[in-house]
Amino acid sequence: MGxxxxxxxxxxxxxxxxxxxxxxxxxxxxKNGNQVVVVVSAMGxxxxxxxxxxxxxxxxxxxxxxDMLLTAGERISMALLAMAIKNLGHxxxxxxxxxAGVITDSVHNKARIIDVTPGRIRTALDEGNxxxxxxxxxVSADKKDITTLGRGGSDTTAVALAAALDAEVCExxxxxxxxxxxxxxxxxxxKKIDWISFEDMLELAASGSKVLLHRCVEYxxxxxxxxxxxxxxxxxxxxWVSSEPIGDKKVEQAIISGVAHDTSEAKITVVGVPDKPGExxxxxxxxxxxxxxxxxxxQNVSAAATGLTDISFTLPKTEGRKAIGALERNRPxxxxxxxxxxxxxxxxxxxxxxxxxxxxxxxxxxxxxxxxGVNIELISTSxxxxxxxxxxxxxxxxxxxxxTAFGLDSDTDEAVVYGGTGR
Amino acid sequence: MGxxxxxxxxxxxxxxxxxxxxxxxxxxxxKNGNQVVVVVSAMGxxxxxxxxxxxxxxxxxxxxxxDMLLTAGERISMALLAMAIKNLGHxxxxxxxxxAGVITDSVHNKARIIDVTPGRIRTALDEGNxxxxxxxxxVSADKKDITTLGRGGSDTTAVALAAALDAEVCExxxxxxxxxxxxxxxxxxxKKIDWISFEDMLELAASGSKVLLHRCVEYxxxxxxxxxxxxxxxxxxxxWVSSEPIGDKKVEQAIISGVAHDTSEAKITVVGVPDKPGExxxxxxxxxxxxxxxxxxxQNVSAAATGLTDISFTLPKTEGRKAIGALERNRPxxxxxxxxxxxxxxxxxxxxxxxxxxxxxxxxxxxxxxxxGVNIELISTSxxxxxxxxxxxxxxxxxxxxxTAFGLDSDTDEAVVYGGTGR
Numbered sequence: 068m069g070x071x072x073x074x075x076x077x078x079x080x081x082x083x084x085x086x087x088x089x090x091x092x093x094x095x096x097x098k099n100g101n102q103v104v105v106v107v108s109a110m111g112x113x114x115x116x117x118x119x120x121x122x123x124x125x126x127x128x129x130x131x132x133x134d135m136l137l138t139a140g141e142r143i144s145m146a147l148l149a150m151a152i153k154n155l156g157h158x159x160x161x162x163x164x165x166x167a168g169v170i171t172d173s174v175h176n177k178a179r180i181i182d183v184t185p186g187r188i189r190t191a192l193d194e195g196n197x198x199x200x201x202x203x204x205x206v207s208a209d210k211k212d213i214t215t216l217g218r219g220g221s222d223t224t225a226v227a228l229a230a231a232l233d234a235e236v237c238e239x240x241x242x243x244x245x246x247x248x249x250x251x252x253x254x255x256x257x258k259k260i261d262w263i264s265f266e267d268m269l270e271l272a273a274s275g276s277k278v279l280l281h282r283c284v285e286y287x288x289x290x291x292x293x294x295x296x297x298x299x300x301x302x303x304x305x306x307w308v309s310s311e312p313i314g315d316k317k318v319e320q321a322i323i324s325g326v327a328h329d330t331s332e333a334k335i336t337v338v339g340v341p342d343k344p345g346e347x348x349x350x351x352x353x354x355x356x357x358x359x360x361x362x363x364x365x366q367n368v369s370a371a372a373t374g375l376t377d378i379s380f381t382l383p384k385t386e387g388r389k390a391i392g393a394l395e396r397n398r399p400x401x402x403x404x405x406x407x408x409x410x411x412x413x414x415x416x417x418x419x420x421x422x423x424x425x426x427x428x429x430x431x432x433x434x435x436x437x438x439x440g441v442n443i444e445l446i447s448t449s450x451x452x453x454x455x456x457x458x459x460x461x462x463x464x465x466x467x468x469x470x471t472a473f474g475l476d477s478d479t480d481e482a483v484v485y486g487g488t489g490r
Numbered sequence: 491m492g493x494x495x496x497x498x499x500x501x502x503x504x505x506x507x508x509x510x511x512x513x514x515x516x517x518x519x520x521k522n523g524n525q526v527v528v529v530v531s532a533m534g535x536x537x538x539x540x541x542x543x544x545x546x547x548x549x550x551x552x553x554x555x556x557d558m559l560l561t562a563g564e565r566i567s568m569a570l571l572a573m574a575i576k577n578l579g580h581x582x583x584x585x586x587x588x589x590a591g592v593i594t595d596s597v598h599n600k601a602r603i604i605d606v607t608p609g610r611i612r613t614a615l616d617e618g619n620x621x622x623x624x625x626x627x628x629v630s631a632d633k634k635d636i637t638t639l640g641r642g643g644s645d646t647t648a649v650a651l652a653a654a655l656d657a658e659v660c661e662x663x664x665x666x667x668x669x670x671x672x673x674x675x676x677x678x679x680x681k682k683i684d685w686i687s688f689e690d691m692l693e694l695a696a697s698g699s700k701v702l703l704h705r706c707v708e709y710x711x712x713x714x715x716x717x718x719x720x721x722x723x724x725x726x727x728x729x730w731v732s733s734e735p736i737g738d739k740k741v742e743q744a745i746i747s748g749v750a751h752d753t754s755e756a757k758i759t760v761v762g763v764p765d766k767p768g769e770x771x772x773x774x775x776x777x778x779x780x781x782x783x784x785x786x787x788x789q790n791v792s793a794a795a796t797g798l799t800d801i802s803f804t805l806p807k808t809e810g811r812k813a814i815g816a817l818e819r820n821r822p823x824x825x826x827x828x829x830x831x832x833x834x835x836x837x838x839x840x841x842x843x844x845x846x847x848x849x850x851x852x853x854x855x856x857x858x859x860x861x862x863g864v865n866i867e868l869i870s871t872s873x874x875x876x877x878x879x880x881x882x883x884x885x886x887x888x889x890x891x892x893x894t895a896f897g898l899d900s901d902t903d904e905a906v907v908y909g910g911t912g913r
Contacts, residue, residue: 083546090547117566123506124513124570125577132576135584136569139562143540146559147547153555154548161558166634187634211589211610 069235070192071096074106074202074225078242079299080144081111089240089299090151093197097157102192104232106202106225107148109140130175134204134215138163141201141221149199159197162187164204165213168231169224171205177217178205180224180286183231200228219280226283230290237292239279240299245306246271246278248325248475253463256476260324262307267324267418270452274416275329284308322421323428323473328466330413330459332362333387334445336379337394339404347378349401350394357393359386363414363447363456375404379445381456384410412444413462416454417469423450435472441465492658493615494519497529497625497648501665502722503567504534512663512722513574516620520580525615527655529625529648530571532563553598557627557638561586564624564644572622582620585610587627588636591654592647594628600640601628603647603709606654623651642703649706653713660715662702663722668729669694669701671748671898676886679899683747685730690747690841693875697839698752707731745844746851746896751889753836753882755785756810757868759802760817762827770801772824773817780816782809786837786870786879798827802868804879807833835867836885839877840892846873858895864888 073093080086089107097103117136121128128136145161152159168184191198202221205214216223222239229237246268247257263271265288272281278296287294293313297305307313340346347366354361362381382390387408394406415436422428432453436443441464445456457465470476496516503509512530520526540559544551551559568584575582591607614621625644628637639646645662652660669691670680686694688711695704701719710717716736720728730736763769770789777784785804805813810831817829838859845851855876859866864887868879880888893899 083543086547120506120566120570121573124509125573127577128573129576132569132572132582132584135572136566139565139569142562142565143543143559146555146562147543149555149558150544150548150551153552154550159555161555 069100070102070104070232071236071238072104072106072225072229072232072234073238073240074221075108075240075299076221076242077108077111077114077144079240080107080148083147086110086144086147086151090148090155092240092299092302093148093152094155094157097197104188104192104198104200104228104234105148106200106221106228107141107144108202108221109137110144110147113140113143131212134175134213137215138201138204138213141203145199145201152197152199157197158195159199160191161199161201162191163201164224165206167198167200167228169205169227170208171214171216173207173209173212173214175212175214178207178214180205180216180227181208183227185228185231188228188232200224219283222280222283223286226286226290226292226294229292230286234292236295237287238295238297240297241278242298242300243278244298244301244303245296246276246308246325249466249470250276250328253328253466254326254470254476256479257470258475258477260306260321261304262309262312263324264420265308265310266451267420268308270416270418270449271325271327274327274418274452274454275331275414276325276327279308321419322425323417323419323475325418325475326466326469326473327416327418328413328462329416330462331384332381332412332414333384333408333410334379334381334412334456335387335390335394336377336407336409337401337403338377338407339375340378341402342374342376346401349397350378350403351380353393353397353401354380354382354390357389359390359393363445363454365445365447381412381414381445411459412456413459413465414454414456415462415465415469416452417473418452420451422453429453431472432469435468436465438472439464439468441468492523493525493527493655494659494661495527495529495648495652495655495657496661496663497644498531498663498722499644499665500531500534500537500567502663503530503571506570509533509567509570509574513571513578515663515722515725516571516575517578517580520620527611527615527621527623527651527657528571529623529644529651530564530567531625531644532560533567533570536563536566554635557598557636560638561624561627561636564626568622568624572620575620575622580620581618582622583614584622584624585614586624587647588629590621590623590651592628592650593631594637594639596630596632596635596637598635598637601630601637603628603639603650604631606650608651608654611651611655623647642706645703645706646709649709649713649715649717652715653709657715659718660710661718661720663720664701665721665723666701667721667724667726668719669699669731669748672889672893673699673751676751676889677749677893677899679902680893681898681900683729683744684727685732685735686747687843688731688733689874690843691731693839693841693872694748694750697750697841697875697877698754698837699748699750702731744842745848746840746842746898748841748898749889749893749896750839750841751836751885752839753885754807755804755835755837756807756831756833757802757804757835757879758810758813758817759800759830759832760824760826761800761830762798763801764825765797765799769824772820773801774803776816776820776824777803777805777813780812782813782816786868786877788868788870804835804837804868834882835879836882836888837877837879838885838888838892839875840896841875843874845876852876854895855892858891859888861895862887862891864891
């Protein structure tokens with residue numbers, strides 16, 4: 068008998084009907100002879116409603132209490148889901164993150180899991196129950212306070228439980244049929260990927276693909292837990308993410324896994340920086356001290372006449388104001404002329420392990436962009452990824468052009484998006 | 491420095507405005523030099539909304555999961571209240587029933603508190619925090635499952651915490667100004683009671699007064715915790731419930747504390763019971779085995795000719811169907827002719843310790859009812875209470891007549907009802 072961890076996002080359990088549909092799917096997995104652990108997010112808009120309530124009583128809700136508040140959301144969905152399963156004649160028990168043994172550090176609102184001690188879950192399973200666990204939440208090791216894991220936290224809960232329980236697979240149910248070769252909302256002919264390696268998935272997630280978050284894939288790779296991303300609406304086979312292809316059929320590793328894009332970043336250019344050692348370090352020390360993560364960095368060739376150069380980097384738009392402030396404060400020490408802020412950019416990334424052994428990929432990528440009339444502003448590469456920054460308005464066209472150029476287009480418009488996005 | 495436990499019902503924290511108003515009141519108590527522990531119910535209609543959701547997924551929500559669901563309500567209100575207090579510049583931390591050490595038995599949906607171990611609350615207070623505790627909930631001693639305490643549970647939580655923390659007073663904030671000599675919705679001239687003994691309050695609660703539940707008063711009497719029932723809207727002095735009057739001013743024990751009424755009961759008459767030993771026992775054994783609590787019991791004088799008698803008793807209307815079923819099933823053993831069920835009755839009770847030493851009270855009570863043209867169907871008395879059952883339609887008139895006859899009428903219409911009722 069296998070052990071399966073399933074995770075359902077907020078859009079899958081948005082209302083009573085959704086909860087009943089999910090309950091049936093869970094019972095099916097149980098009937099197939101599995102022990103089943105289910106991780107569930109808060110229902111649809113619950114979290115937003117709670118955040119709105121908090122804003123009404125306090126302009127700056129405190130971390131500890133904010134976590135206490137938000138975790139009410141999963142408490143509701145998990146109890147309802149357990150009831151719905153019992154109503155189908157199967158035993159189910161719901162558990163909070165704390166009860167399930169999800170131990171975290173003490174960083175409220177974005178805690179990290181440091182241990183999982185699923186003793187109560189194991190007991191519940193051994194007694195024949197389906198165990199329903201609140202996603203997104205845990206309890207801090209030191210103070211025993213309730214914590215939340217931040218964006219995508221429920222996926223991470225599911226993978227962490229799968230690892231701790233030595234599950235065969237962690238099934239992430241969502242509102243799309245799996246991971247696609249590009250965002251189906253942009254590329255109608257995007258294809259569902261049957262299997263993708265952890266490495267390629269990590270690059271896609273880092274490059275703007277939103278189906279799985281980087282943190283969750285990283286966790287799965289570390290403990291070698293296969294993830295099966297699939298739709299809670301269609302029931303079709305989705306995308307397997309694992310170190311090696313799983314099952315009977317041999318799946319060949321694609322040269323290119325997919326094209327990702329990201330329009331959530333902005334570009335800051337530090338103009339007129341003295342071209343001497345230590346300058347770049349001073350800039351990025353100021354940014355790092357402000358707790359800001361940056362993405363791509365490019366330094367122009369110095370203009371010999373002036374001895375000055377420009378340094379550009381990209382970062383999440385949400386951090387833009389903070390970064391500008393940090394640089395202005397450190398202006399005397401760094402000594403630059405001016406700052407330029409540009410939030411009308413977009414990033415397109417081509418991801419695939421096959422790149423390593425196919426030297427023509429980079430050239431074909433640039434040719435495709437050029438043919439589509441897309442101007443490139445920044446370039447960055449890893450062993451299995453090429454990313455460029457362009458004008459935001461060019462992103463959709465660029466993604467479609469690259470997708471076609473690398474032969475990723477499907478013969479049909481197969482991608483279906485079923486609902487909103489959970490957390 | 492004193493320690494005060496305050497309890498706020500759902501109507502006091504029905505929305506963000508209510509929460510902010512309550513936060514100010516709490517901060518005031520803290521500024522007055524007290525350590526403050528606050529027990530809070532779920533916001534306004536939250537509980538009803540959760541019950542409605544449960545009904546949508548399952549016709550018979552299970553006990554354990556139903557408790558898990560409902561306790562999300564206090565989680566929301568307590569976190570918001572803590573945020574609102576912090577926003578006023580004071581430290582506050584919220585705690586679930588489990589975190590606050592409210593240990594119960596395992597009877598889901600109506601658990602009883604068996605111990606309170608408020609170590610975390612004590613620590614939070616010693617660190618200068620206001621402690622906010624979820625009412626109505628606890629954790630079972632054996633299985634560590636979340637439980638709820640049933641109707642009026644938050645009041646009981648407050649009194650239990652006050653006892654465990656050796657508080658000076660347990661303040662129950664509600665939507666009326668205190669305990670009145672009669673229900674202000676029925677008797678416009680009802681007077682607020684300044685002080686009432688535990689004993690009289692217990693009789694009033696048992697007779698239909700809804701301001702405090704019997705169970706909560708019983709707990710307070712056992713641990714001798716003074717209760718101060720008052721309005722969260724007006725801020726006026728309310729009603730003190732304690733063993734002896736508290737404070738400087740001597741309050742004289744009133745001969746009559748008040749008039750209570752109850753229209754939630756029904757009457758069952760077992761007709762044609764053989765008048766021989768063991769018959770009544772057989773009837774009430776059948777009722778007790780069905781887990782039904784009865785209230786008043788009356789047996790008619792036997793008609794000598796037939797050797798048969800009738801036995802009538804009252805019970806909550808909600809148990810009527812179950813009781814009839816239990817009696818019918820046991821009909822062969824008991825041997826009665828027929829059953830009569832009457833849910834058009836009402837009970838009026840006069841409560842006051844002074845009754846013991848004032849022999850005229852009973853006579854005056856019956857005279858008042860007679861003068862008002864109210865027919866009496868059943869009578870039951872305790873040392874400090876007389877209750878009668880009448881037609882339901884006569885109850886309001888009867889209460890007013892008795893209230894006036896015993897000189898309880900206020901010179902003004904002072905009673906104000908501010909909102910709905912919490913749990």
